[in-house]
Amino acid sequence: MxxxxxxxxxxxxxxxxxxxxxxxxxxxxxxxxxxxxxxxxxxxxxxxxxxxxxxxxxxxxxxxxxxxxxxxxxxxxxxxxxxxxxxxxxxxxxxxxxxxxxxxxxxxxxxxxVVSPGSSTSVLVGVVVGLAVAGVLLVILLVLLCRFKNAKGEIFIIHQLTL
Missing domain, CATH: 2.60.40.10 (Immunoglobulins)
Structure with a gap:
């Protein structure tokens, strides 16, 4: 001024x-x-x-x-x-x-x-929670994929045995 x-x-x-x-x-x-x-x-x-x-x-x-x-x-x-x-x-x-x-x-x-201390902390917490949720969803997806592959393999074996 x-x-x-x-x-x-x-x-x-x-x-x-x-x-x-x-x-x-x-x-x-x-x-x-x-x-x-x-x-x-x-x-x-x-x-x-x-x-x-x-x-x-x-x-x-x-x-x-x-x-x-x-x-x-x-x-x-x-x-x-x-x-x-x-x-x-x-x-x-x-x-x-x-x-x-x-x-x-x-x-x-x-x-x-004055910068409020909560603003940077809340962003960091949001990033950490987001990464944790993404990690859990990835693990669930991998478990389901493995089960699907195993189930598909068992169906193929059963089909081979019945022939």
Whole structure:
């Protein structure tokens, strides 16, 4: 999302940014100074790893920065990058970074989706049950086929004996 004087704009529109994977690179800003926070454009899924980068817009190189979530300092990073190895719903919120000379980026919202654990488990259970049922039906079919062959052989032997 991008916050403008006209309101909120969704997506990464070509006249102000470009999208690569889940990163929207903003081409220019008028009120942000020259510090930007690179953050994911699309919602993150719980458990994903995410790296936030604080950069000068003019040089696009990472800068030493303080990272904030919902206005509260999280940590200072000399590399200009902050990684969350496995995001959770509690990581959802507004992020920004601040340079050593106190210039700060605009806030960027990060959304985290929660995947219900039952959805993948139920698919796995369905596959296992399906394979088990198919196996039982195959065994029954083989038993019936063997009995049919044996019965056919016995009828042939009886027919030969009666002749």
């Amino acid at each position: 991008r916050y403008t004087e006209r309101g909120v704009e969704l997506g990464c529109v070509s006249n102000w940014g470009s999208i690569t994977g889940s990163t929207c690179t903003i081409s220019y800003t008028y009120t942000a100074g020259d510090v930007i926070l690179e953050s994911p454009v699309h919602p993150m899924t719980e458990g994903d790893s995410v790296t936030l980068c604080c950069k000068y817009w003019t040089t696009s190189s990472n800068i030493k920065a303080a990272f904030y979530k919902d206005g509260v300092l999280i940590k200072n990073e000399t590399t200009g990058e902050m990684t969350i190895p496995a995001v959770s719903k509690s990581d959802e919120g507004f992020y920004k970074c601040k340079s050593p000379d106190k210039r700060e980026s605009p806030e960027s919202w990060m959304t985290v989706r």
